[in-house]
Amino acid sequence: MTTPRSWDDSYTEELPPPWDIGRPQPAFVRLAEQGLLTGHVLDAGCGTGEHVLLAATHGATEATGVDLSPTAIGRARAKAADRGIQATFEVGDALNLDIPAGSITTVIDSGLFHVFSDEDRPGYVASLASVVESGGHVYLMCFSDRQPGTEGPRRIRQEELRAAFADGWTVDSITADTFEVGSFFEGNTVHAWLAVIERI
Numbered sequence: 001m002t003t004p005r006s007w008d009d010s011y012t013e014e015l016p017p018p019w020d021i022g023r024p025q026p027a028f029v030r031l032a033e034q035g036l037l038t039g040h041v042l043d044a045g046c047g048t049g050e051h052v053l054l055a056a057t058h059g060a061t062e063a064t065g066v067d068l069s070p071t072a073i074g075r076a077r078a079k080a081a082d083r084g085i086q087a088t089f090e091v092g093d094a095l096n097l098d099i100p101a102g103s104i105t106t107v108i109d110s111g112l113f114h115v116f117s118d119e120d121r122p123g124y125v126a127s128l129a130s131v132v133e134s135g136g137h138v139y140l141m142c143f144s145d146r147q148p149g150t151e152g153p154r155r156i157r158q159e160e161l162r163a164a165f166a167d168g169w170t171v172d173s174i175t176a177d178t179f180e181v182g183s184f185f186e187g188n189t190v191h192a193w194l195a196v197i198e199r200i
Helices: 005-009 026-033 050-056 068-085 122-129 158-164
Strands: 039-044 058-069 086-089 104-109 132-143 169-180 190-198
Touching: 005 068, 026 050, 026 132, 026 169, 039 050, 050 058, 050 068, 050 104, 058 068, 068 086, 068 190, 122 132, 132 169, 158 169, 158 190
Parallel strands: 039 058, 039 104, 058 086, 104 132
Antiparallel strands: 132 190, 169 190
């Protein structure tokens, strides 16, 4: 998978992309406060790193972020340095994670799953499966089919999440939540699903 020009360019434009709100999503703050972002935490599609830095300051033994955008990774590294937080950020492809097998305890997916085509979804799930330890968890938040209109990412149905993670995983729960987003959407929030998925 090559880097779409607009994917990296979105971080070099005057306004930040809608998904980069300069702070963690409230749903992941709640997870961190509940002590669920533990062990070696991976943010697949980490952007400028807010969720990795959140995990690093809430009990993770290691915190790693991977993103296709070199610009986003550069900004994430700068944030970690400025805040004095130990975290690792690498340019990489979530469809082909270059991480030791079974080394990840917890995965954060904040708005990545919904960007993949039907053809790429199995590869993404297989990539996660290759790095997540047995009993590890994926906390996945994606656009919901409850969101009206067609602007922005594709909408995901609960059934699609369950089907994608049917083999080698247990979907513990899927609950309605919201993304905070930039000014692209009215009210600056959109409907989301928050899925808790366990590796068998």
